[in-house]
Amino acid sequence: MLTVTAERSGARLTRARLSPRDVLRVGGAGLRTRPLRVFLSALGIAIGIAAMIGVVGISASSQEDLNRQLSALGTNLLTVSPGNDLFGEGSHLPSESESMIGQIGPVTSVTATGHTTAKVYRNDQIPEGQSGSIAVLAARLDLPKDVGATLVSGTWLNEATHRYPAVVLGSRAADRLGVVTAGTEQRVWLGGRWFTVVGVLAPVPLAPELDTAALVGWPVAEERLGFDGYPTTVYARAKEEHVVEVREVLGATANPEHPDEVDVSRPSDVLAAKQATDATLNALLLGLGGVALLVGGVGVANTMVISVLERRAEIGLRRSLGATRGQIRLQFLAESELLSALGGVGGVLLGIGVTFAYAASQGWPAIIPAWAMAGGLAATLVIGGLAGFYPAVRAARMPPTEALAAP
Incomplete structure (x- = not known):
């Protein structure tokens, strides 16, 4: 002191x-x-x-x-989907939109899904109105690689299964249908016939619409489900440094006749x-x-x-x-x-x-x-x-x- x-x-x-x-x-x-x-x-x-x-x-x-x-999924994924025409009615993308987008220089990969009118149920005894709001989508074989999807069970569609009644379920779709694991004994009633569940996806952050979908091969969708072949969502990966430039030309490239009827988005922006x-x-x-x-x-x-x-x-x-x-x-x-x-x-x-x-x-x-x-x-x-x-x-x-x- x-x-x-x-x-x-x-x-x-x-x-x-x-x-x-x-x-x-x-x-x-x-x-x-x-x-x-x-x-x-x-x-x-x-x-x-x-x-x-x-x-x-x-x-x-x-x-x-x-x-x-x-960082793991990448911020260079862009999605293209049809918008509405001048009368407010839904339009559709040309069937050639994938190939046209693929010709853009900085685009490194392109894949797509297409909506079908089919419904999917756990079995053939479920009333038609109780579909659980599960969309049935035709899918390209390279879809998982481009959107960063992974499987928790089974395998993805391949050259041997995409022409036959085989289906891969999104994470939420599998929960709604009561499917825990994939296998030859797991079947769902899809489009008025039995489809074997060959895979179950994990949640897909960049493409959450896949979580509530049943995904089938493009050929089997056209042959057995009445699919018209028009893609409803096109996924494109571009070089990171050219994402903005690619985004500006995607609409006109996907639908040259009606570029104003195309919606272009960047899934990573949605997460942000x-x-x-x-x-x-x-x-x-x-x-x-x-x-x-x-x-x-x-x-x-x-x-x-x-x-x-x-x-x-x-x-x-x-x-x-x-x-x-x-x-x-x-x-x-x-x-x-x-x-x-x-x-x-x-x-x-x-x-x-x-x-x-x-x-x-x-x-x-x-x-x-x-x-x-x-x-x-x-x-x-x-x-x-x-x-x-x-x-x-x-x-x-x-x-x-x-x-x-x-x-």
Whole structure:
């Protein structure tokens, strides 16, 4: 403890000055005397900080998972589908659209699917109206490679099966039809005849329409399902550096006579838009975390005001022994900051735990930005200072005689 001396009326006065270590020790002693109240007040701060860090961490983890998906699947996939004509009626793509798109220089691969009018059921006893909204699509053999699809069971259509009653089910279509695994014993009633389920797809992020589809070979669709041969969705992969240029000419290339009747999209943009939509919800959750933090700050202020009222005798005694108003003010500000810091550290740890647990349950990489943790701790110090300012000033202004006379 450092001291300074001053001359006053010819007498030498020595006044103690609190060192940082003394401030922490005195502030900590004040907290240790009321452990339950301190715990509850710190809990309010911790909940607010944990909510804010959890939201930021979960959002960052989700974003990182999306980025990894896009890196693996590629952002160079473009889809072409028919739009509406001038009268608002549906149009169709020319049957030559695939080959014409394939002639664009930067395009590296092209594949397609086509809608059929067939319906698919678990067996031939299901009423016709209960199709489960499963689309039956004719598919090219190179479809999985181009859209990044993988199978969880069985195999994809090949040269030996795409001409015969064989079908590959999307992930959600398989669930609706009650098909768990593919095999020669698994059959579905499709287009008025039995089709063998040779494969089941995993979810396809870049082509979610395949998740609710039953996919058959192009030849068998034309021969047995009355398919007209017009593609309804063309998938094109382009060189990454030329995606924008290819996108601009796809409509005119796919349907030169009516380029305004063609819709062109980039599936990766849809995923990014979904992430932006999730960000809106994250902003709302951050606001709720801020409210929780504010409530925690009110709890700290309430604790400190009560502490000043309960410790008037202590304040009076310290003032009588030479403590200055600044030292009393510093003592209670230190208690408030320590209380808030305790809640802040607990909130950061709780937020980290929540983020890691949720990310693990979703199979995401756990990402917590360093600025979120640093910001959370900084917020607690600000809250502690604001919450403790009034009680500290009140304690410092309390006259020693009045404080000593308090019951």
